[in-house]
Structures are given as C-alpha cells and as structure tokens.
Amino acid sequence: MPGAAQILRGPGDDAAVVRARPVCAVSVDTMVDGTHFRLRAGEASAAEVGHRALASALSDLAAMGAQSGEAYLALGLPEGLGEDQALALVRSASALAAATGTAIAGGDVVAAAALTVSVTVVGWADDESELVGRDGALVGDLVGVTGTLGAPGAALAVREGRATGAGSIERLLQRVRAPVPRLREGRALAGAGVHAMIDVSDGIATDAAHLGRASAALLRVELARLPLAGGVAEVCAELGLPACELAATGGEDYELCFCASAENRSRVEAAVDSAGGVGVTWIGEVVAGAPGVSLLGERGNEVELGGFEHRW
Amino acid sequence: MPGAAQILRGPGDDAAVVRARPVCAVSVDTMVDGTHFRLRAGEASAAEVGHRALASALSDLAAMGAQSGEAYLALGLPEGLGEDQALALVRSASALAAATGTAIAGGDVVAAAALTVSVTVVGWADDESELVGRDGALVGDLVGVTGTLGAPGAALAVREGRATGAGSIERLLQRVRAPVPRLREGRALAGAGVHAMIDVSDGIATDAAHLGRASAALLRVELARLPLAGGVAEVCAELGLPACELAATGGEDYELCFCASAENRSRVEAAVDSAGGVGVTWIGEVVAGAPGVSLLGERGNEVELGGFEHRW
Numbered sequence: 001m002p003g004a005a006q007i008l009r010g011p012g013d014d015a016a017v018v019r020a021r022p023v024c025a026v027s028v029d030t031m032v033d034g035t036h037f038r039l040r041a042g043e044a045s046a047a048e049v050g051h052r053a054l055a056s057a058l059s060d061l062a063a064m065g066a067q068s069g070e071a072y073l074a075l076g077l078p079e080g081l082g083e084d085q086a087l088a089l090v091r092s093a094s095a096l097a098a099a100t101g102t103a104i105a106g107g108d109v110v111a112a113a114a115l116t117v118s119v120t121v122v123g124w125a126d127d128e129s130e131l132v133g134r135d136g137a138l139v140g141d142l143v144g145v146t147g148t149l150g151a152p153g154a155a156l157a158v159r160e161g162r163a164t165g166a167g168s169i170e171r172l173l174q175r176v177r178a179p180v181p182r183l184r185e186g187r188a189l190a191g192a193g194v195h196a197m198i199d200v201s202d203g204i205a206t207d208a209a210h211l212g213r214a215s216a217a218l219l220r221v222e223l224a225r226l227p228l229a230g231g232v233a234e235v236c237a238e239l240g241l242p243a244c245e246l247a248a249t250g251g252e253d254y255e256l257c258f259c260a261s262a263e264n265r266s267r268v269e270a271a272v273d274s275a276g277g278v279g280v281t282w283i284g285e286v287v288a289g290a291p292g293v294s295l296l297g298e299r300g301n302e303v304e305l306g307g308f309e310h311r312w
Numbered sequence: 313m314p315g316a317a318q319i320l321r322g323p324g325d326d327a328a329v330v331r332a333r334p335v336c337a338v339s340v341d342t343m344v345d346g347t348h349f350r351l352r353a354g355e356a357s358a359a360e361v362g363h364r365a366l367a368s369a370l371s372d373l374a375a376m377g378a379q380s381g382e383a384y385l386a387l388g389l390p391e392g393l394g395e396d397q398a399l400a401l402v403r404s405a406s407a408l409a410a411a412t413g414t415a416i417a418g419g420d421v422v423a424a425a426a427l428t429v430s431v432t433v434v435g436w437a438d439d440e441s442e443l444v445g446r447d448g449a450l451v452g453d454l455v456g457v458t459g460t461l462g463a464p465g466a467a468l469a470v471r472e473g474r475a476t477g478a479g480s481i482e483r484l485l486q487r488v489r490a491p492v493p494r495l496r497e498g499r500a501l502a503g504a505g506v507h508a509m510i511d512v513s514d515g516i517a518t519d520a521a522h523l524g525r526a527s528a529a530l531l532r533v534e535l536a537r538l539p540l541a542g543g544v545a546e547v548c549a550e551l552g553l554p555a556c557e558l559a560a561t562g563g564e565d566y567e568l569c570f571c572a573s574a575e576n577r578s579r580v581e582a583a584v585d586s587a588g589g590v591g592v593t594w595i596g597e598v599v600a601g602a603p604g605v606s607l608l609g610e611r612g613n614e615v616e617l618g619g620f621e622h623r624w
Binding site for chain 1: 320321324325326327328329330331332333334335336337338339340341342343344346347348372373375376378382384386388417418419420422423424425426428430432433434435436440443445446447509510511526
C-alpha cells in the first residue's frame with residue numbers, strides 16, 4: 001500500500017501507531033444514508049459512498065496544503081446491507097487511498113440503523129508555515145479556484161430526473177460518483193504562497209463567505225467568471241436557473257478556492273499546472289468591507305442566490 | 313483547556329493542526345444508540361454517552377502506553393434529540409477530556425436516524441519503544457490486571473431490573489456511567505517494561521485471548537484470582553452465575569490486562585501504585601500452548617464461560 005512505510009502498527013492492536021512528522025493536520029467527515037447520499041433509495045452505490053466519504057475528508061487536508069498520511073474508517077452498517085456492499089465500499093475507499101498515497105490504518109465497524117461512514121484523515125507537514133488556513137486573505141488579493149464547478153449539482157439533477165444532461169450525462173455523473181480531492185494542487189498552492197484556502201464542498205458562494213469571515217475581509221466574486229464544468233450551463237437552462245447557479249451553490253465540487261497576491265499570479269498558475277493540469281480561474285478579488293462574500297452579476301450588481309435547494 | 317498548548321489550529325478551519333511528537337497512536341471508537349447504549353430507551357443519559365464514548369477510545373491509547381493528545385467527536389444526532397442533550401453529551405466528553413489532558417480539537421455533526429458518537433483519539437510518544445502492543449507476551453510471563461472487574465456488567469443487570477445490587481447499587485452504576493480510562497497506569501506499565509498490554513473492553517476472557525493470539529502464546533488465567541469490584545459477587549449470586557462470570561465476560565471494564573516477566577513483578581506494582589492507586593492483581597501466567605486463553609477453575613480444571621449474554 002503506498003504510504004504504508006510510516007505505519008509502525010496497523011489494524012489489529014488497540015491503536016494504530018504511525019511515524020509522525022512535526023505538524024499534524026486532522027479532519028473528520030461523516031456521511032449518513034438519506035442525508036449525504038441515497039443508497040437505500042438506489043441513487044448511490046456502496047462503492048460511490050466509500051469513495052466520496054474518503055474524498056470529502058481528504059479534500060479538507062488538500063485545503064490546508066497538507067500531505068495526506070493515514071485514514072481511519074468508522075462504518076455503521078445497517079442490517080440490510082450485504083457483505084458484498086460493505087466490501088465494495090471499503091475497496092473503493094482503499095483504491096482512492098492508494099491513488100492518493102494514503103494508508104488506511106484502522107477504523108471501527110458497528111451496527112447502525114442507516115449506513116454511516118465517518119472518516120478521519122491525518123495529514124502531515126514538516127513545519128506549520130507549510131500549511132494554509134482560511135484566515136490569511138488580504139485586501140488586494142485575487143480570488144482563484146481550481147478546476148471547474150457545478151458538475152455534482154448538475155449530475156444530481158440528472159440522476160433525479162429533473163434534467164436530461166443531454167450529451168454530458170456520463171461525464172457529469174462521474175464527477176459526483178468519484179470526485180478527486182485536490183491534494184497535489186493544495187500542496188502546490190501552499191508552496192506557491194497563497195494566503196488563505198478552503199475547499200468548495202458547500203458551493204463557492206458559501207465557502208468563499210467562510211473564507212471571507214475567517215479573514216475579516218470581503219471577497220467580491222464575479223459570477224460570470226465561475227469556471228463551469230461541461231454540461232452544467234445546459235442543465236441550469238433545463239432547470240430554469242441562471243447558468244452560474246449550480247457552480248455557485250450546488251456544492252460537492254471539492255475544488256480549492258484561495259486568495260493570493262496579484263504579483264503572485266503566474267507563480268500560482270504554474271504551481272497548479274505542474275501539479276496536475278486542472279488549471280486556475282481567477283474569479284474575483286479581496287476588498288475592505290463587511291466580512292463575507294459579495295456575488296456580482298454581469299453589470300457589477302450584487303446578486304442573491306441560493307433560493308434553489310440542492311438535496312444531497 | 314489542558315493539553316491545548318499543542319493545538320496550532322482548532323475547530324473552524326478545514327482541518328485541525330497540531331504540533332506532533334515523533335510517534336502517533338490513533339484509535340477510533342463508535343457507539344450507536346440501541347447497540348452500545350440505550351438512550352432512547354431511557355437507560356442511559358446523554359452525559360453518560362459522551363463520557364463513555366470518549367473513555368472507550370482513550371482506553372485504547374491507555375493500552376498502548378501512549379500519552380493522550382487530542383480527540384475528535386463525530387456526532388450523528390437524531391431529530392428527537394434536544395439541543396440540551398447534545399450539549400450535555402459534549403460537556404461530559406469535554407470534562408473527561410480536561411481530566412485526562414486531552415484537547416477536543418475538532419469533529420463533525422450530522423443528522424442521523426439514531427444517536428451515533430464516533431470518537432477519534434490521537435496519542436503521542438517520543439519513541440516507538442515507549443509503546444506496548446498486544447504481541448509481546450513471553451512464555452513464563454505473569455499476567456496482571458489493574459483495578460477491579462465486573463462492575464459494569466453488574467450495573468447493567470441492576471439497571472435492567474434483573475438484580476437488585478443490594479447496597480452497592482450507586483457504586484456499581486457509577487462505574488458504568490463514568491468509567492475511567494487508565495491512561496496514567498498504561499504509561500506507567502509501559503515505562504515499567506511490560507511485554508504486552510490490552511484494555512479489558514469485552515471481558516478479560518475475550519481480551520486475554522486476543523492478547524494470547526497476537527503473542528502466539530497461551531494465557532492461563534485463574535478465575536478465582538480475578539479482582540471483583542464490590543457488589544459484583546452478590547449480583548452474580550442473584551443472577552445464579554458463578555462469582556467470576558461478570559468479571560470474566562461482562563466487558564466495559566476499561567482496566568488494563570498485561571504480561572510482564574516475573575522478576576519485574578515489584579517494579580510493575582510500584583509503577584501502577586505511583587500512577588494512581590488502583591492496584592495490580594496477578595491472575596495467571598503465560599505458557600506454551602495453543603495461542604489464546606485458558607480459564608482455570610478452583611481445582612485447576614479448564615472452565616467454559618460466556619453462555620450468559622451481556623446486552624449493551
């Protein structure tokens with residue numbers, strides 16, 4: 001297993017024992033059937049749940065710029081869940097762990113009323129200064145985002161029969177089934193000196209507001225600049241929503257939103273390019289003002305979004 | 313908060329960030345209403361659940377001899393659970409965290425069908441050699457246990473109306489409501505050079521067998537030597553069980569079972585005494601034989617236990 005060299009004791013003892021590096025980043029992410037996915041309703045597979053639960057936790061490490069180390073899976077399994085499904089869940093998480101250099105070092109399995117997956121991930125850095133929080137954005141910074149947005153929200157609408165997705169169905173569904181945590185990009189961005197960073201798990205409208213409040217600054221985001229995943233504009237049109245709606249509020253994108261000084265712009269772009277090629281889009285700037293986010297329409301007018309409920 | 317000096321970033325960012333020591337021990341423990349406690353059925357309070365969930369996870373660190381560092385609470389809250397109950401749960405866990413020098417550094421809260429508490433604890437050591445696994449028992453070692461056994465199983469019988477507990481009710485109930493993880497004792501035992509250690513969460517009959525199998529050795533445990541908590545023998549008599557039954561198979565004791573060389577006997581006793589005063593009882597020895605445990609009755613005969621089901 002990649003990354004397993006650091007494991008001194010794995011599953012089978014009272015606790016896992018791991019060789020540490022000087023600074024440790026930890027995040028816990030829990031998903032429950034009926035709230036975060038719909039396995040029982042037939043809208044998600046066990047493999048998808050395993051992948052997404054680990055991806056979601058790893059995305060938090062990505063947003064700190066930490067190197068992923070170990071993951072611990074706590075599974076609550078309902079009576080009706082077959083052993084094959086439980087195995088598919090664990091296999092899928094293991095595959096993502098292997099792909100990201102993460103060792104699954106332990107966990108717990110209990111009986112539960114509904115499938116519950118709680119993932120603890122532990123990441124590492126050699127120095128606190130290698131990591132980036134949400135709280136460092138400075139007035140004058142540019143606001144950037146990796147990759148493209150909106151695909152999971154659009155895929156959900158297709159899966160629920162609210163839209164057809166036209167020719168983009170498979171590509172959209174893949175983004176919701178197997179999101180890729182931006183670990184390499186997160187470390188590259190931290191190394192390139194971004195001031196603040198967050199992962200886009202709730203939609204950029206919400207997450208940029210978190211970042212703004214933590215930094216005591218106002219992020220002005222131009223909605224027309226949001227990088228839409230292929231097919232998202234078409235699904236929005238089918239749903240009668242503005243093209244930017246799912247990209248701004250759909251959530252589950254697991255891209256990284258960050259703030260960097262304007263003079264650092266090309267260094268940041270080069271760092272993300274060298275990390276994988278999902279690219280960077282500059283979507284706004286940091287200004288003085290009431291901490292949070294301001295979403296701007298095409299004419300520079302402030303826009304209210306979020307009347308549309310995204311049911312996960 | 314004691315222990316919080318190591319926290320570089322606490323709750324409120326994408327991940328907690330902690331100053332590490334060279335070796336990291338991690339354990340995850342999940343408890344679900346209806347399986348591990350009965351909140352909805354009125355047999356446990358939210359405060360008890362918070363305490364027990366953290367105590368159970370910390371007990372795993374104790375069994376490694378690790379110093380407790382941080383805890384992360386993932387809570388699945390059902391609709392019917394009031395905010396006051398959720399707060400009581402967290403306050404109770406926080407009190408135990410403070411008492412054990414553990415910092416609650418993060419977590420997650422989601423909606424769930426039944427109250428679910430998944431606790432990840434992170435402990436630390438300066439060197440791998442400071443920690444003790446289950447796998448080091450040697451033929452000729454003595455088998456010891458800290459404190460006394462059987463109180464939680466007896467308390468459960470009292471709570472369910474299967475026994476009266478006579479004059480020991482309150483003392484018994486306290487042991488199930490607020491078990492004390494033996495963190496200081498675990499570190500003292502590791503420092504005193506015990507060869508193998510495990511916490512007694514499933515009953516010593518089961519846990520000694522785990523230790524024996526991990527060490528490829530046979531633990532001979534004399535049932536008459538098991539240290540019974542006050543009132544346990546009386547409850548066993550009320551239930552028509554041998555006096556040792558609840559101590560051997562009741563579980564949830566969170567004492568430590570360990571193996572140490574005979575010449576190390578007084579050093580081990582002194583270490584546990586200096587750590588708190590729960591004391592050590594020597595209950596058997598390690599011999600060559602089929603790996604596992606052999607439970608011996610008063611005449612040296614092998615005894616089968618465990619026909620009695622302990623419902624948690």
